[in-house]
Each structure stands twice: as structure tokens, then as C-alpha cells.
Amino acid sequence: MTFAEPNRSPATFTKTRVQPAPQSGLCVTCLDGCPGPCEVGRSAMRGREVLYPQPYSKVTAGSEKDYPVDFSHFNIQGTCVGAIGAPADSDHATFPAVNVSTEVGATDKIRMKVPYFTGALGSTDIARIHWEAMAVAAAISGTLVVVGENVCGMDPAAEIKNGRVARSPEMERRVKTFQRWYDGEGGIVVQYNVEDGRLGVPEYVVDQLGVQIIEPKWGQGAKNIGGEVKLPTLERALQLKSRGYIVLPDPEDPVVQEAFKQGDFKEFERHSRLGMVEEEAFHKHVEHLRKIGAKHVSLKTGAYRPADLARAVK
Known part of the structure; x- marks a missing residue:
């Protein structure tokens, strides 16, 4: 059994057309001509963009891995003998008095x-x-x-x-x-x-x-x-590279600069x-x-x- 949902996630706006195979996450019947709403299909077109939870910079994403044990399996076992955090006295061990x-x-x-x-x-x-x-x-x-x-x-x-x-x-x-x-x-x-x-x-x-x-x-x-974060402008990418960060693709490369200016890609990455x-x-x-x-x-x-x-x- 798998605890994760590979190849599909609300965090990346991806889904599968039919029930996926547990290991690969691919649809059990991967269809020729499918528009590719899954992570495999979308990443083939958009590359590393699919790695980022969306909408970028407006969400905090958590794991969807469904572990077989979680906090709901545990109960707090109290006692009527003694007290912790307050004196063992009915007039003192009240809810607001607990330390x-x-x-x-x-x-x-x-x-x-x-x-x-x-x-x-x-x-x-x-x-x-x-x-x-x-x-x-x-x-x-x-x-x-x-x-x-x-x-x-x-x-x-x-x-x-x-x-x-x-x-x-x-x-x-x-x-x-x-x-x-x-x-x-x-x-x-x-x-x-x-x-x-x-x-x-x-x-x-x-x-x-x-x-x-x-x-x-x-x-x-x-x-x-x-x-890592995304950088929407060439100026920002150059600034952060000058401050010692790894920026991909290299914003100082004239070929990269020209590609960005003509819209071949929209964002740089800072690592x-x-x-x-x-x-x-x-x-x-x-x-x-x-x-x-x-x-x-x-x-x-x-x-x-x-x-x-x-x-x-x-």
C-alpha cells in the first residue's frame, strides 16, 4: 500500500483522469492524446513549475502523505489522584489556575x-x-x-x-x-x-x-x-546573485537575459x-x-x- 498520492495534488492543481496505479501514480489507462492534467503531463510541458505549490507565494503547503498512525490514535490518560501544574486541592486545581x-x-x-x-x-x-x-x-x-x-x-x-x-x-x-x-x-x-x-x-x-x-x-x-523561491524580474535575479545566492538560470548570461526578455520563461529560481x-x-x-x-x-x-x-x- 502507498501512504502518498503520487502524480496528483491540490497543491499543484493536478489530478488524474481515472483511478491511478498506486506505485507510479499514472492513470491505470494512460490515454494517448490526454491533455495531461496530472503532474507527469503538466511537468512535461511546464517543467519545474509543477514542483511549486500553487498559487505561489500565497499558500503554505503541507504533506498529503496519509500515515497509518496519527495523533487521533492517542488518548490522554488523566487521573483523579494528585495533580500536575497546580496543588492537589479541589479549590486550587481549577481550569484557570493550571500553570x-x-x-x-x-x-x-x-x-x-x-x-x-x-x-x-x-x-x-x-x-x-x-x-x-x-x-x-x-x-x-x-x-x-x-x-x-x-x-x-x-x-x-x-x-x-x-x-x-x-x-x-x-x-x-x-x-x-x-x-x-x-x-x-x-x-x-x-x-x-x-x-x-x-x-x-x-x-x-x-x-x-x-x-x-x-x-x-x-x-x-x-x-x-x-x-528556494521564485523571482519574477531580471533585476531581482541579478540583485540576489550579487548577494551570493545561486540563481537559475544564470541571470548574468546574455543568452538567458534575451530569452527572459522575449518571454521564453517567466521566472528565475533562487536557491x-x-x-x-x-x-x-x-x-x-x-x-x-x-x-x-x-x-x-x-x-x-x-x-x-x-x-x-x-x-x-x-
Whole structure:
């Protein structure tokens, strides 16, 4: 049996004509002359465009893989003996009196009013548009809000001097929005990937914006590839390549420029690099973050093999 639905997804506006074969996802009767509403047919015409959830930059997509076990299979088993989070007293162990606060950190703890925090909101339009609501909510809830990767590098108004970020209005807006509502519990975390590190983002946010929590990344959350976005203009593609990003196709190639101008393709792709982990180098990175003034250092790692999880925990 398959847990996924290969070759068709509402996320890519694709479907099959009839019931598909479980392994390939192709229609059981793949018809000659079919207009190709499936991912195979559409990607044959549109290429990599079909990789992106649609409409691009307006959605956050989740996996459709239907695992045989999920949270609905678990029940919380309570007890009438004793209490956790409140005194074991009927007049005290009431619903509004329960304490759900917690703290994170190995030694210098960060106190949080609630036992959860946000995912990383990086340079995507979805994250940028909804940042204020997320940051204010996190601040007044007393939890952590996370600024994801590439915010400075993707900021059109960022000032880059000698290959390092001198100012990023977008990063400044994000940090100050949280700080304006911060009341002492929780905090704002800034992640950084390979490109962010080369641009000096950790140094900038700690020194110029007062950020205390820095989070280096070992890849993405659920995949060991770098992040990618679409770029609608040649000028934007050239700007991001000049800032150190991988941009496909090469916007500096005159042939590519001419092809774009005459409409042969509509968008460029910006790709981030995947960090390569080496234990001694990682320790040096952490030491550097401490020296520049980061009070807390956390680690973002992807869903890798157990050996990598053990390496991260170590």
C-alpha cells in the first residue's frame, strides 16, 4: 500500500483522469492524446513549475502523505489522584489556575508562559505579510517567535557593504515589532543559513538590533536541501546573485537575459546552499556567536537519519 498520492495534488492543481496505479501514480489507462492534467503531463510541458505549490507565494503547503498512525490514535490518560501544574486541592486545581509555563535552555534558561513556540518565518511573502500578527501574539503570549533564513539577503532595501549586511529595514521591522510588545518572557530567535552567515547576519542582528538568541541551521526542517523561491524580474535575479545566492538560470548570461526578455520563461529560481556539518567547525561557530554577544544559541536541524540526530544531541 502507498501512504502518498503520487502524480496528483491540490497543491499543484493536478489530478488524474481515472483511478491511478498506486506505485507510479499514472492513470491505470494512460490515454494517448490526454491533455495531461496530472503532474507527469503538466511537468512535461511546464517543467519545474509543477514542483511549486500553487498559487505561489500565497499558500503554505503541507504533506498529503496519509500515515497509518496519527495523533487521533492517542488518548490522554488523566487521573483523579494528585495533580500536575497546580496543588492537589479541589479549590486550587481549577481550569484557570493550571500553570503551563516552561523554560528552555541548558543552563541560562529562557522562561516561557506557554509550552510551544512558532515555526520559522523566513523570507517568503507569507511570512513577511503576516509577521506583525505572529510577532505580537508571541510577545504577549510569552513565547518564542523565530525569524527564518534569508530575510536580510532577500530584503530589496538591504544595504550590503563589502559583502556584509549593514542594514536591513525588513529585519529591523521584524525585530522591533516583537521588542515593542515583549514583557520579559519568551524571546525572538534569528536563524541563519550559509548565505546569512556569509552576509554577517548574526553579527548584524546581535550588535545592531539587540537580538539575544541565534540559531544556526543544519538544513531545512523536513528535507536536506536548501530553500528556494521564485523571482519574477531580471533585476531581482541579478540583485540576489550579487548577494551570493545561486540563481537559475544564470541571470548574468546574455543568452538567458534575451530569452527572459522575449518571454521564453517567466521566472528565475533562487536557491540556498545546504550547510555541511563538521563537529570541530560547528564548535568554533558556536564560540564565535558567544563572542559577538549571543546570549543563547539553539540549533535547527532537519529530519535526518538517526546518526545525525545523535550528532545534534551530542
